[in-house]
Amino acid sequence: MKMKLPAMALSALMIASPVMADLVFPSLSYRTGPYAAGGIPFADGYADYFTMLNARDGGIGGVEARVLECETGYNTEKGVECYESTKGEGALVYQPLSTGITYQLIPKATADGIAIHSMGYGRTSAANGKVFSNVFNYPANYWNGASGAVNYLMSQGDISGKKVALVYHNSAYGKEPIRTLEELSAKHGYDLTLIPVDHPGQEQKSQWLQIRREKPDYVIMYGWGVMNQVAVQEAANIRFNMENFIGIWWSGSENDVLPAGDKANGYKALTFHGVGSDFPVFADIQKHVVDTGSAAGAGDQIGTVLYNRGLYAAMLAAEAVKTAQEIHGVADINPAQMRDGMEALEITEEKMAGLGLPGFGPSFKVSCENHGGPGLVGMTQWDAAAKTWSLVSDFSESDMDVIQPLIDADSMAYAAENKIEAGC
Amino acid sequence: MPEQLVFAMEVFLNGLMAGVLYALVALGFVLIFKASGIFNYAQGVMALFSAMTLVGIMKGQVPFAHVINAIFGTDVHYFGWTVPALLAIILTVAVMVLFAWAVQKYIFRHLVGQEPIILFMATIGLAYFLEGVGDLMWNSEIKKLDVGLPQGINEAIDNYTFNIFDYGFFIDNLDIVATLIAALLVGGLVIFSQYSKEGRAMRAVADDHQAALSVGVSLNFIWIMVWSVAGFVALVAGIMWGTKSGVQFSLSLIALKALPVLMLGGFTSIPGAIVGGLIIGVGEKLFEFAIGPMVGGATENWFAYVLALIFLVFRPQGLFGEKIIERV
Numbered sequence: 001m002k003m004k005l006p007a008m009a010l011s012a013l014m015i016a017s018p019v020m021a022d023l024v025f026p027s028l029s030y031r032t033g034p035y036a037a038g039g040i041p042f043a044d045g046y047a048d049y050f051t052m053l054n055a056r057d058g059g060i061g062g063v064e065a066r067v068l069e070c071e072t073g074y075n076t077e078k079g080v081e082c083y084e085s086t087k088g089e090g091a092l093v094y095q096p097l098s099t100g101i102t103y104q105l106i107p108k109a110t111a112d113g114i115a116i117h118s119m120g121y122g123r124t125s126a127a128n129g130k131v132f133s134n135v136f137n138y139p140a141n142y143w144n145g146a147s148g149a150v151n152y153l154m155s156q157g158d159i160s161g162k163k164v165a166l167v168y169h170n171s172a173y174g175k176e177p178i179r180t181l182e183e184l185s186a187k188h189g190y191d192l193t194l195i196p197v198d199h200p201g202q203e204q205k206s207q208w209l210q211i212r213r214e215k216p217d218y219v220i221m222y223g224w225g226v227m228n229q230v231a232v233q234e235a236a237n238i239r240f241n242m243e244n245f246i247g248i249w250w251s252g253s254e255n256d257v258l259p260a261g262d263k264a265n266g267y268k269a270l271t272f273h274g275v276g277s278d279f280p281v282f283a284d285i286q287k288h289v290v291d292t293g294s295a296a297g298a299g300d301q302i303g304t305v306l307y308n309r310g311l312y313a314a315m316l317a318a319e320a321v322k323t324a325q326e327i328h329g330v331a332d333i334n335p336a337q338m339r340d341g342m343e344a345l346e347i348t349e350e351k352m353a354g355l356g357l358p359g360f361g362p363s364f365k366v367s368c369e370n371h372g373g374p375g376l377v378g379m380t381q382w383d384a385a386a387k388t389w390s391l392v393s394d395f396s397e398s399d400m401d402v403i404q405p406l407i408d409a410d411s412m413a414y415a416a417e418n419k420i421e422a423g424c
Numbered sequence: 425m426p427e428q429l430v431f432a433m434e435v436f437l438n439g440l441m442a443g444v445l446y447a448l449v450a451l452g453f454v455l456i457f458k459a460s461g462i463f464n465y466a467q468g469v470m471a472l473f474s475a476m477t478l479v480g481i482m483k484g485q486v487p488f489a490h491v492i493n494a495i496f497g498t499d500v501h502y503f504g505w506t507v508p509a510l511l512a513i514i515l516t517v518a519v520m521v522l523f524a525w526a527v528q529k530y531i532f533r534h535l536v537g538q539e540p541i542i543l544f545m546a547t548i549g550l551a552y553f554l555e556g557v558g559d560l561m562w563n564s565e566i567k568k569l570d571v572g573l574p575q576g577i578n579e580a581i582d583n584y585t586f587n588i589f590d591y592g593f594f595i596d597n598l599d600i601v602a603t604l605i606a607a608l609l610v611g612g613l614v615i616f617s618q619y620s621k622e623g624r625a626m627r628a629v630a631d632d633h634q635a636a637l638s639v640g641v642s643l644n645f646i647w648i649m650v651w652s653v654a655g656f657v658a659l660v661a662g663i664m665w666g667t668k669s670g671v672q673f674s675l676s677l678i679a680l681k682a683l684p685v686l687m688l689g690g691f692t693s694i695p696g697a698i699v700g701g702l703i704i705g706v707g708e709k710l711f712e713f714a715i716g717p718m719v720g721g722a723t724e725n726w727f728a729y730v731l732a733l734i735f736l737v738f739r740p741q742g743l744f745g746e747k748i749i750e751r752v
Contacts, residue, residue, distance in 0.1 A: 032556075034673040036564040170722040196722035200674050202665065203445075203681065205438050205596075206712040206724060212594055213431055226674035229566065233668055237576050237596055255566045259670025263576075298490065298501075 021332040022066040023059070023321060025050060025314070026086040028097050033073035034200065035225050037255050038306055040297060042097065043069065045310025047296035048289045052281075053318060055288035060321045061331040076100040083108065092321070092338040093117050095313055099173045102135075107418070110134045115339040119313055120145075120249055120272055124176060127372025128411035129343065130422040136342050136371040138316075139364050140272040140398075142222075143406060144375030145248045146177035147398035148270050149220050150184045152246070152379050155393070160189035165216035167207060167223065167231060170196035174222045177248075181220070183402045201227025208234040221247040228256035236263030246270065246379070252389070253305040257382045265384035268392070270377050273312040274360035275389040277303025281311075281356030305380075305389060312361060319355075320345050343368055362395035368424035372407070375400065425589060434585075434593045435713040436706055441599035443705020444606045445664055449682040450689065450697040451609070452657040458630045458692045459650040462532070462543045466551035468679025470520075470655055473554050475662030475671045476562040477519050479569050481512040487561045509571040513659070520655030521648075528648045536643075555676065564673065569666040573601050602664045606698070609660060613653070613694055622649060630692075680725075684732035690745020699743060704728050 027046050030039030050065040059065055068089055070082035079101030083094060093115045096102040102122035109116050116135045118126065124142050126135035140148075153159050166181055168174035178194060185192040193216060195207050201223065208231075211219065219240065223231055228251045235245055243266045247256065252269020282302060290299040301307040324333045324341025333341070346365045352358055362376035376395040383390060415422045449471065456464045464470075480487065484503040493499055507515070531546055574597035582592035617623035628636040629646045637643055662671070665678050689700025708724040708731075716723045741747045 032559065032564070034677070036559070037566045037672060040564065194721070196720065198722045198725045200677050202669060202674060202678060203442060203724070205442055206435070206709055206716070209435060209438060209594060209713075226669050226672060226677075229672070230669045233575075238594060239577065255670075259566060259568045261568060261570070298493070300501075 022064045022090075023333070024086075024090045024092055025065060025067050025317060026082070026089075026091045026094055027067050027069045028072050028079055028082050028095065028101065029069050030072050030074040030097065032071060033075070035074045038225075038250075038253060039074065039097070041253075041301035041304050041306035042310035042313075044295070044297040044301050045307040045312075046095070046314045047310075048285055048302075049311045049314035049318070051294050051296070052285050052288045055292065055294065056284055060318050061325045063331045065318070072098065072101065074098055076104055080104050080108075087112055087114060090335070092333070092335055093317055093342070095119070095317075096122065099123075106132065106135055112335075113339070114335045115342050117313065117317065117342065119309075119316070121173070123414075124372075125407045125410035125414065127370060127407050128422075129366075129368050129371035130424055131411040131415045131420055132371060134339055136366065138345070138366055138371065138373035139347075139362055140375050140377050141372055142173075142176035142248070143180040143403045144272075144372075144377055144398040145270050146180040146220070147184060147375070147403060148377030148379075148396065149246050149248075150181070150188065150190075151396060151398065152268075152270075152393060153218055154188065159218075161191075162218065163191045163193065163214065163216040164218045164220060165193040165195055165211055165214070167195045167197060167211075167219055167221045169201065169222060169224050169227055170198050173224065177220070177222055179406060180403060183406070184399065187399075187402065197223070197227055197231070199227075200225055201230055204230050204234050207231075208238050208240075211235075211240065212238045218244045218246065221245070221251050223247065223251040223256075227251075229259045232257055232260045232264050232267055235267075236260050242266035242382075243268070249309075252380060254387070254389070255306075257384070258387070262384045264382055267382045269380050269382075269389070271305075271380045271391070272361065272377050272395070273308055274357070275305055275308060275380050275391055279357050279360055284356060285311075308360075315355060315357065316345070316347070319347065319351070342366060343371070374398075375403065427591070430589045430591050432710065432713060433589075434591075435709050437593060437595060438599070439706035439709030440702055441595065441603060441705070442709060443702035444599070444603045444698075445661075445701075446681045446685050446705055447698045447701025448602065448606055448609075448657065448661040448664060449678050450685040450701055451613075451694065452654040452661065453679075453682055453686055454689075454691060454694055454697045455613075455650055455654045455657065458694075459626055460532070460543075460629075460633075460647055461540055462547060463540070463691070464654065465544060465547040465679075466554055467654065467658060467682070468676040469551045469554045469558070470523075470658035471662040471665065471678060472671070472673065472675040473523075473558045474516055474520055474655060474659035475569060475666040475675060476558050476567070478512055478516040478571075478659065478663065479567040479666075479671050480562040481515050482507050482509060482571075483567075485562060490563060491560060513571070513663075516659055517656055520659060521652045524648050524651030524655055527651055528644060532647065533644065551676070555673070566670045566672040567666075569663065569671050571663060571667070573598055573663070573667055575667065598664070598667060605660060605664075609657065610694060610698055617694075622646075626650060681728070684728040686742070687732035688735045688742055690742030692746050693742070693744035696742055696744030704731065707731055 029043035047067045050067050054064050068086050072079040072082055083105055095117050096105050099121050102118045118137045126132040126137050181192055197204055245267055247269040249270050257264035289295050320341040323344050324337045325331055328337045348363050364373035375398040378391055378395045379393040380389045381392045452467045456462055484505045486500050489501050578595045578597050581595045586592035625641045626646055685700040685704050689696030708727045711727045712723050
């Protein structure tokens with residue numbers, strides 16, 4: 001009887017207490033391990049935006065957001081464990097933050113009816129919503145990035161007959177742009193040289209000696225982690241013109257250029273979101289999050305490229321929740337409703353301005369057929385003296401005439417392999 | 425002279441330079457293995473930790489700032505001063521000596537007489553511990569390391585070779601400095617182990633630690649000394665690699681580059697580490713230059729380990745390693 005009384009009291013308390021509704025956003029972060037320097041600002045930005053919404057607006061549609069952080073160390077097995085341990089909490093959407101984890105979660109999350117948002121990474125052909133019903137990769141993917149780089153070069157002058165070298169991480173991620181760049185090479189008449197770098201990329205002497213010998217006009221880089229810092233340093237060592245060196249968005253944070261100092265000046269990187277902290281939303285972050293001591297980190301990452309990317313991911317998730325709430329007429333939405341919200345998401349200039357993020361990202365509309373948006377990408381450039389990135393182009397369309405057939409072919413092969421009936 | 429041969433000469437020279445950098449990492453492994461029979465898995469992390477400590481001291485960073493701020497609600501990050509590179513290096517060496525003392529006192533003293541695999545496992549634990557402590561002390565940001573070493577193309581070599589071959593060779597000034605420092609380091613270590621009392625005691629311990637103990641050599645002191653020297657070598661490697669890429673977690677992965685060097689040169693030979701490093705450096709660079717384009721490139725890691733494996737088959741103790749015959 002002694003044991004039964006407390007148990008009965010606890011049961012009564014549980015029945016009597018109202019269930020606190022919340023909107024759960026798991027954050028598969030990597031604050032430790034080899035890529036922590038990139039993982040920390042993203043996780044901070046993601047968490048801080050929801051903290052601000054809770055403090056300023058009382059949540060989203062009156063329901064509090066709850067960020068459920070789980071450390072992956074950028075390790076695929078740990079990422080899957082994180083998914084399994086958090087999905088039962090009512091998780092609305094996963095940002096796997098790793099192409100490896102994304103590939104593992106695609107079948108699992110689809111079977112569980114939970115949405116995945118792999119923004120600027122993951123399986124590129126997931127843009128085909130007819131096959132990948134629960135996977136979204138708006139506003140841009142790796143192939144948009146490759147096309148965006150070529151479009152930018154063409155905007156600077158004729159690239160027919162020019163030499164373009166792709167320096168890439170020798171992994172599934174690094175190889176992503178090859179097919180697109182080859183197709184674009186055939187279309188626009190530039191010569192493409194492929195230069196792989198083995199993981200982790202600490203030693204790249206052979207690759208940059210090759211670049212020095214072959215003298216490409218432009219170098220495009222799909223790098224990650226230490227590979228980026230070493231590549232920028234080696235490019236500076238051989239006096240490659242930084243103006244003609246373009247990295248994908250995972251090779252374009254402060255971390256990637258600061259170690260090379262002044263020699264990194266002029267290096268460029270693709271982006272699908274704004275840079276810096278000159279947006280009204282950051283005043284709200286300061287007031288409601290940093291000043292109240294609620295920041296996820298030390299508050300020293302605000303405005304950095306990867307912090308902004310985390311914040312942008314959180315903003316897109318929050319806007320999808322609002323869309324879902326409107327569609328279904330309920331505030332406390334479930335994962336299936338969240339998926340519907342993501343599929344009907346529309347981001348306009350007016351909406352971005354209203355959120356305190358005017359011009360921060362491209363306008364786009366998601367549909368059942370297109371989970372990747374129009375693939376609008378912009379270009380940023382590093383100013384070593386000011387230690388700032390600046391947006392040096394508009395968010396421009398990528399060559400969907402080339403990319404769409406590639407997306408269709410790859411996604412339909414996946415559908416055939418996994419016996420998925422494509423359709424909306 | 426054919427163009428390809430000129431290019432190959434440039435690649436060969438750069439391979440030699442890269443080999444020196446690999447040898448720097450391998451040296452730390454050799455020192456500890458030779459003196460205590462421990463394969464120190466934590467050597468790469470020691471390079472990372474020492475480089476982080478050096479940058480932290482130079483920048484006047486408050487160690488454990490995040491922990492202090494979280495506990496006491498403060499907002500301290502820097503002391504407000506900077507420390508000159510040379511003084512910071514000396515202070516970092518002192519930290520590594522303290523680290524060596526702590527490792528000996530709290531880990532290996534309690535494991536005397538244990539199987540080598542137990543000692544190896546202990547160093548794995550030490551590596552993870554040190555990774556975590558390094559992040560807690562100095563945070564996990566990528567840090568620029570500038571101790572005043574020159575970087576970039578060497579103009580004199582560029583001009584000289586251009587006049588001869590009509591093509592200027594690229595040799596990085598940092599690699600030249602690394603070669604000079606490695607030569608000094610090896611020379612110093614050889615003189616120390618051959619002519620100093622402590623060096624002779626270290627060799628005696630390496631030969632037979634029980635016999636050394638019986639003639640009054642302090643095992644404890646020798647092991648602390650060896651770990652300190654390995655810490656110093658790790659610092660030198662950390663400075664060289666950290667200057668290239670910034671000081672970051674991936675520095676700990678340079679140990680992967682040392683393994684084939686050790687397999688090739690032998691785990692117990694200081695000259696073996698140097699020669700092994702040079703062979704791996706030159707071999708992988710020339711292979712990548714000649715064969716890489718035919719097989720899609722990125723052959724360097726693969727080639728280094730394949731070469732080491734071939735050596736293992738024909739000479740398991742490596743080029744200069746001691747042949748150990750155990751009777752059962």
